[in-house]
Amino acid sequence: xxxxxxxxxxxxxxxxxxxxxxxxxxxxxxxxxxxxxxxxxxxxxxxxxxxxxxxxxxxxxxxxxxxxxxxxxxxxxxxxxxxxxxxxxxxxxxxxxxxxxxxxxxxxxxxxxxxxxxxxxxxxxxxxxxxxxxxxxxxxxxxxxxxxxxxxxxxxxxxxxxxxxxxxxxxxxxxxxxxxxxxxxxxxxxxxxxxxxxxxxxxxxxxxxxxxxxxxxxxxxxxxxxxxxxxxxxxxxxxxxxxxxxxxxxxxxxxxxxxxxxxxxxxxxxxxxxxxxxxxxxxxxxxxxxxxxxxxxxxxxxxxxxxxxxxxxxxxxxxxxxxxxxxxxxxxx
Amino acid sequence: xxxxxxxxxxxxxxxxxxxxxxxxxxxxxxxxxxxxxxxxxxxxxxxxxxxxxxxxxxxxxxxxxxxxxxxxxxxxxxxxxxxxxxxxxxxxxxxxxxxxxxxxxxxxxxxxxxxxxxxxxxxxxxxxxxxxxxxxxxxxxxxxxxxxxxxxxxxxxxxxxxxxxxxxxxxxxxxxxxxxxxxxxxxxxxxxxxxxxxxxxxxxxxxxxxxxxxxxxxxxxxxxxxxxxxxxxxxxxxxxxxxxxxxxxxxxxxxxxxxxxxxxxxxxxxxxxxxxxxxxxxx
Numbered sequence: 001x002x003x004x005x006x007x008x009x010x011x012x013x014x015x016x017x018x019x020x021x022x023x024x025x026x027x028x029x030x031x032x033x034x035x036x037x038x039x040x041x042x043x044x045x046x047x048x049x050x051x052x053x054x055x056x057x058x059x060x061x062x063x064x065x066x067x068x069x070x071x072x073x074x075x076x077x078x079x080x081x082x083x084x085x086x087x088x089x090x091x092x093x094x095x096x097x098x099x100x101x102x103x104x105x106x107x108x109x110x111x112x113x114x115x116x117x118x119x120x121x122x123x124x125x126x127x128x129x130x131x132x133x134x135x136x137x138x139x140x141x142x143x144x145x146x147x148x149x150x151x152x153x154x155x156x157x158x159x160x161x162x163x164x165x166x167x168x169x170x171x172x173x174x175x176x177x178x179x180x181x182x183x184x185x186x187x188x189x190x191x192x193x194x195x196x197x198x199x200x201x202x203x204x205x206x207x208x209x210x211x212x213x214x215x216x217x218x219x220x221x222x223x224x225x226x227x228x229x230x231x232x233x234x235x236x237x238x239x240x241x242x243x244x245x246x247x248x249x250x251x252x253x254x255x256x257x258x259x260x261x262x263x264x265x266x267x268x269x270x271x272x273x274x275x276x277x278x279x280x281x282x283x284x285x286x287x288x289x290x291x292x293x294x295x296x297x298x299x300x301x302x303x304x305x306x307x308x309x310x311x312x313x314x315x316x317x318x319x320x321x322x323x324x325x326x327x328x329x330x331x332x333x
Numbered sequence: 334x335x336x337x338x339x340x341x342x343x344x345x346x347x348x349x350x351x352x353x354x355x356x357x358x359x360x361x362x363x364x365x366x367x368x369x370x371x372x373x374x375x376x377x378x379x380x381x382x383x384x385x386x387x388x389x390x391x392x393x394x395x396x397x398x399x400x401x402x403x404x405x406x407x408x409x410x411x412x413x414x415x416x417x418x419x420x421x422x423x424x425x426x427x428x429x430x431x432x433x434x435x436x437x438x439x440x441x442x443x444x445x446x447x448x449x450x451x452x453x454x455x456x457x458x459x460x461x462x463x464x465x466x467x468x469x470x471x472x473x474x475x476x477x478x479x480x481x482x483x484x485x486x487x488x489x490x491x492x493x494x495x496x497x498x499x500x501x502x503x504x505x506x507x508x509x510x511x512x513x514x515x516x517x518x519x520x521x522x523x524x525x526x527x528x529x530x531x532x533x534x535x536x537x538x539x540x541x542x543x544x545x546x547x548x549x550x551x552x553x554x555x556x557x558x559x560x561x562x563x564x565x566x567x568x569x570x571x572x573x574x575x576x577x578x579x580x581x582x583x584x585x586x587x588x589x590x591x592x593x594x595x596x597x598x599x600x601x602x603x604x605x606x607x608x609x610x611x612x613x614x615x616x
Contacts, residue, residue, distance in 0.1 A: 062378075092383055092386040095383060308385075314516045318514055
């Protein structure tokens with residue numbers, strides 16, 4: 001999940017009877033499955049929550065370039081290099097059209113960027129973990145993109161038109177990324193003992209953080225209930241986490257890798273895997289800025305922005321000069 | 334495009350280039366694309382604005398894709414005839430013709446044929462853009478000539494690459510003009526970058542680098558055209574960019590194929606890490 005624990009401003013979900021006229025018409029449209037478009041009336045809370053959710057997703061794509069960008073120069077073949085570069089480029093592209101979707105709600109990309117750079121805005125906890133080996137490129141594609149897809153596929157049906165449409169495009173590319181990640185893992189697992197060990201080590205490090213991507217259990221969260229009522233969140237966190245585990249465990253078996261969870265068991269009654277306790281303390285530390293790479297990630301984004309100020313200013317100055325020249329030519333003529 | 338000049342090759346067919354000549358040309362083209370693509374791919378996630386992250390990744394993708402074609406051709410030619418460069422006996426490489434990957438990941442620095450210009454570090458964004466422009470200006474005019482050679486495998490790759498590089502040159506020219514004729518700071522940075530790279534531009538059109546265009550069935554004037562077109566296009570862009578072409582002499586000393594800076598060893602150590610650490614592994 002690229003958006004985690006998005007707050008909604010709600011202290012409880014209102015019933016239709018408690019809503020005013022505008023709210024009721026809005027909610028009934030959402031309930032009927034009619035898409036909300038930028039010019040439609042919407043409750044303030046809906047607008048603010050969507051801005052938080054979409055921008056958190058966009059920021060995650062932007063910061064998400066960094067851990068994988070770390071291995072572009074060391075990709076082991078030209079084909080792998082090209083695929084990884086294309087993937088990182090896709091992430092920047094996702095960021096671009098998600099910021100575009102957020103802008104339809106009346107917030108500028110500059111404002112959102114400032115929130116990210118100052119540390120006020122959140123992005124997915126997963127990108128605060130380091131990429132230590134080539135196998136991490138496989139594990140990220142397989143697990144991280146796999147987990148993201150779990151959440152993003154249902155969001156293609158979310159109530160806000162521009163977000164739903166952005167998700168359709170994102171999902172197509174994410175599923176390609178996931179297949180590529182699995183393909184890297186497959187090559188490593190069919191390779192030498194050293195390569196297979198590299199793959200197992202990557203799974204060992206990325207498994208728990210991938211499960212944390214879905215966020216803590218939220219069956220009692222009022223924010224999740226409100227977001228579900230607005231159809232900008234479709235499934236519960238645990239529901240998606242279990243779906244992800246059930247999908248991934250057989251894939252790990254196919255690879256010949258061991259899931260690093262001694263408590264992982266098939267639960268016949270539920271028809272799903274039971275998993276061990278997740279270390280939510282670690283999750284809250286990472287979300288709170290104390291993850292292994294939080295400082296590095298934010299520092300890298302700030303450096304890019306600050307070092308690039310002259311570039312952006314220079315092109316603006318050129319645009320102004322060109323415009324002034326055109327005006328004076330127009331006047332002379 | 335800033336009116337980039339068309340090549341005007343005379344159709345005097347000297348002779349078919351030898352396998353070794355095709356091999357050498359493919360290395361010059363492929364190694365330049367590979368090393369420059371490798372360098373600019375480092376901007377992904379670190380560029381001044383999101384659109385530039387995307388653009389740099391795009392150009393890196395084009396260049397590495399072209400490197401795959403050129404190095405693939407080099408390996409193919411080498412495999413056909415023993416007259417081409419002898420296969421080096423590298424541990425971990427399977428027998429048979431060298432693949433593009435073998436050539437990229439298992440050669441030593443002295444075997445690379447890229448210009449020194451391509452291996453100078455990225456520096457700040459002004460350096461990266463100026464290096465790109467100087468290279469694109471050569472790349473475009475070189476491909477224009479090669480896309481008319483009677484040597485079919487070379488002509489095919491050059492024709493495909495030319496479409497991409499036409500855009501690269503358009504983009505880098507626009508940015509050099511925009512930033513040269515932008516703010517005081519952007520102007521100074523771009524002038525500094527031009528001064529920095531100028532000494533390395535001597536290699537770009539010099540037949541001593543290992544590609545003698547006279548041999549390519551393109552007529553005696555091809556090499557002259559390359560240099561003339563490079564100079565003319567550079568002058569047009571620099572006037573618009575309000576930048577001054579340095580008078581400083583280029584670095585001609587030691588000019589021969591395989592001349593490199595100390596940077597190349599580090600670029601290759603990084604790029605070749607996994608292939609060197611796991612000989613013979615597939616990825």
